[in-house]
Amino acid sequence: MRLLLVEDDEIQAQAIHQALTQQGYVVDLAVDGETGWDFVQAFTYDLILLDISLPKLDGISLCRRIRQQNLTVPILLLTARDDSQDKVQGLDAGADDYVVKPCTPPELFARLRALLRRRSVAGALLLEWGDLCLDPSSHNVTYQEEFLSLSPKEYGLLELFLRNPKRVLTHSTILEHLWSFDDPPTEATIRAHMKRLRRKLKNVGIDEIIQTIYGVGYRLLPAPESPSDSGQSSYSLSTLPEEKSPATALTQLWEKSKGQIQERLDILERVLKAATQGKMAEEDRAQGQITAHKLAGSLGIFGKQMAYQLAQEMEDYLMMLKAPELDRTQREDRVNGLKILLQQLQEELGFKPAEIVNSSSPLLRVPEQKIWRILVVDDDAELVQQLQQEAVHWQIRLEGALSIEEARHLIIEKLPDLVLLDLVFPEHPDEGLMFLQELRLRFPDLPILAFSVRDGLSDRVAVAESGTAFLSKASSPAEVYESILGILQASHSVAPRVLVVDDDPVFLASLEPLLWGWGLQFTPLLDSRRFWEVLESTAPDLLILDLEMPHFDGLQLCQVVRQDRRWQGLPILFVTVRQDPSVIQRIYQSGADDYLAKPFTEGELATRIFNRLERCQLLNSLSDTDLLTGLTNRRCATQDLKRYLRLSQRHNQSLCLILLDVDRLEQINQSYGYKMGDRILQQLGSVLQQHFRLEDIIARWEGDEFLIGIYAMSKEDGLKRVTHLLSRLETERFMGTGKTEIKIKVSAGLAVHPDDGEDVGSLYAIAQNALNQAQNQGGGIVLAL
Structure with missing residues (x-):
């Protein structure tokens, strides 16, 4: 839940902020009343903690201002004076409760929970959905009385849905409630957290709880009458079935890997035998050292802590045997020490010669490329055939149904990834729309694209109300598939791709159940000589490298990646048994982002991977987004314009480019301050x-210049669209601080491909010239030359 804390005492503010954050709340901090008011206007809060003595605007006045705006958010006053006058004034101003400072954290948390309960369903102490129960006081979640382990963000999402059972929660609503002002994520981050929450709920038997409303957001489905009556099996995450438990998966993998572990022990035994006989060559010693190194890494990932330490000691002993200055006695001591270590290691692992297991069974699997399955429902056989011929170029398998009845049969056999549905059939003019409603009721998460020659406003409204995208049949097959892929990529959160390069097949195999279990696409690579080929073919979102490998080591691969401009932003994580400072320094100098020492826990690896992925996604989002308005920025818009131009040239379509500029914004900034100017730009962007x-x-x-690019729009239609926009802006009120309201005028210039130019530069120059002439004529108009 998202809270606002308005407190000017830095020490107290930080202490309260930290305590609330540790309880799982998302907290924004304001240090004066005016800043607090700005936050209240900009974001949605579940509760406000408000100090009474504040600079610029005191807490009582801020409380009154909030209530005057008809905001019902609970307000908890913080006061250092235990005097009835302050309490009466605060409660009369609209506060819901008060706490006298200093107060203990348990008292503060209890007051918060009491206020939040008043807003929850029926004032319930517990939030329940069938047998799923969330306790806000302890932050525990149980299903059928078994504990359910959730991350803080997963817990926050679940609590938000349970507190708002009848609301459709949009992405922006979720962002406002669960992320702070200083921690803005992307929509992809929300989808990733939603995916993990759904996976955990599904693992305990809850298949249908949160429904995706495509293009809008999510909502909580009604709770089942009695899960036990429905025959659903259920279990807690702490007692997962054997085939689904990561711990059990590792145990099973350990049994499969025993053969390779034994082979490594045999190599070490042969090396020691040669050393005992005085016949150990340098290549034997090096092979033994490498084998002990790999063995340590493998044993660490399986949680064999004592065996891991013994293997590490063996590696150190073999390294010391390389020293040429060792005398005979010292060498014999080290060889004897290695024998003892090997014997202890074999005893620790419980290996016997008869236990050698056949290790020829494959341990690794590489994910296949996704081929989307599309069902087109249309009685036009010629069009279906045309789309099928085009499908081979888009990694799509398209099946056709020439009637609604045939479509029902095919969907029952196997649910497609998307349905392309015509709205008009000869039997009944509204048969397509009725089938659309039927699909929405039966398969609420199934992506559907309405595709029709009948594209009047009433049909578009009917389609839009069902949460379905619409495409005119005048579109070319290429445009149809571009729309299909856009919907699929938005509705199917593509799992991040992780490429792991390590010459140890046991280590790679041990990572497989972990990475796949977290919803990651896992590509293992044993041979570093194939690195560049696999890197370019898989295009990973994150790279994990071993440090020491034959042919090319991890440092060399990392340097190669960083020297190629296309891969400079790829997150790179090293995993290694080496922990000495000089090695770590070399890892970072090569361009790595992070490293993880073997052995590591599952939680450590997950934290490193997801932190890097989310950080990278956030940076990519910020690189494409203007931070003030939230619109696309110039760099990203230029790329999109070039893409639209290529489509326009390929399909002989127009492209309308519009430039908008706020007239006399500098004068507004001088009269009202630059903060007012920023708010105008924000509101105009909205x-x-x-x-x-x-x-x-x-x-x-x-600056104050905006650009609009509209595919397949003529100059005449573009002028009408912008004229309508300027008329709307004449009635728009732009709000400043307090009750300040001002009106603005916006001028516009327009250019169209191909009449005014063939590239972005020439179109922009024509539109800029038209914009300048519009402003010279007094502003508030649109011109096209």
Whole structure:
């Protein structure tokens, strides 16, 4: 849940902030009343903690201002004076409760829970959904009285849905409640957390709880009457079935890997035998050292802590045997020490010669490339055939159903990844729309693209109300598949790809159940000589490297990646048994982002991987987004414009480019302050998002200049669209601090491909010239030359 803390005492603020964060709350901090008011206007909070004595605007006045705006958010006053006058004033101003400082954390948490309970369903102390129970006071989640382990964000998501059982929660709503102002994520981050939460709930037998409303957000489904009556099996995460438990998977893998472990022990035994006989060559010693190194890494990942330490000591002993200055006695002592270590290691592992297991069975699997399965429901056989011919170029397998009845049969046989549905059939003019509603009821998560020659407003509204995308049949097959892939990529959160390069097949095999269990695509690579080929073919989101490998070591591979501009942003994680400072320094100098020492726990590896992936996703999002308005920035818009231009040239379509500029913004900044100017740009960005389509390019180009790119729009239609926008802006009120309201004028210039230019530069120059002339004529108009 998201809270706002308004407190000007830095020490107290940090202490309260830390205590609340440790309890799983997301907390924004404001140090004065005016900043607190800005936060209240900008974000949605579940509760506000408000100090009374604040600079700029005191807590009582801020409380009144919040209530005057008809905001019902609970307010808990913090006061250092235990005097009734302050309490009465605060409660009369609209506060719900108060706490006298200093107060203990348990007292503060109890007051918070009491206020939050008043807003929860029926004032319940516990939040329940069937046999699923969430206790806000202890932050425990149980299913059928068995404990369910969730991360803080997964817990926050579940609590948010349980507190809002009848609401559709949009991405922006979830962001506002579960992430702080200083920690802005992307929508991909929300999808990743949702995916992990659903997976954990599914593991305990809850298959259907949160429904995706495509293009909108998510909602909580009604709870079942009685899970026990439905025949659903259930179990807690602490007692997963054997085939699903990561711990059991590692145990099974250990049994499969015993043969290779024994082979390594045999190599060490042969090396020691040669050393005892005085026949150990340098290559024998080196092979023994490498074998002990691999053995240590393998044993560590399986949790064999004592065996891991023994293998490490053997590696150190073999390394010391390389020293040429050793006399005969010293060498014999080290060889005898190795014999003792090997014997202890064999005893610790419980290996006997008869236990050698056949290790020829494959331990690794590489994920196959996803081929999307699309069902097109259309009575036009010629069109279906045309789409099927085009499908081979898009990694799509397309099946056709020439009637609704045939479509029902095919969907029952196997649910497709997406349905492309015509709305018009000869039997009944609304048969397609009725089938759309049927599919939405039976398969609420199934992506559907309505595809019709009948594209009037009433049909578009009916399709939009069902949460379905719409595409005109005038579109080319290439445009159809571009739309299909856009929907699939948005609705199917593609699992991050992880490439792991290590010459130890046992280590790679031990990672497999972990990475696949976390929803990651896992590509193992034993031979470093194939690294570049596999890197380019798999395009991973994260790279894990071993340090010491034959042919090319991890440091060399890391340096090669960092020297190629395409891969400079790829997160790289080293895993190694080496922990001395000089090695770690070399790892970072080669360009690595992080390292993890073997042996490591499952939690350590998961934390490193997901932290790096989420950080990378956030940076990618920030690199494409203007931080003030949330619109696409100039760099990303330029790429999108070039892509739209290629489509326009390929399909002989127009591309409309529009430049918008706020008239006399500098004068507004001088009169009202730059903060007012920023708010105007923010509000204008919001209006543009509402006025134009999702597929249009909407960007903040620079300063107070905005750019709009609209595919397949003529100059005449573009002028009408912008004229309508400028008329709307004439009635728009832009809010400043306090009750300040001002009106603005916006000028626009327009250019269209191919009439005004063939590239982005020439189109921009024409539109800029038209914009300048519009401003010279007094502003508030749109011109096209």
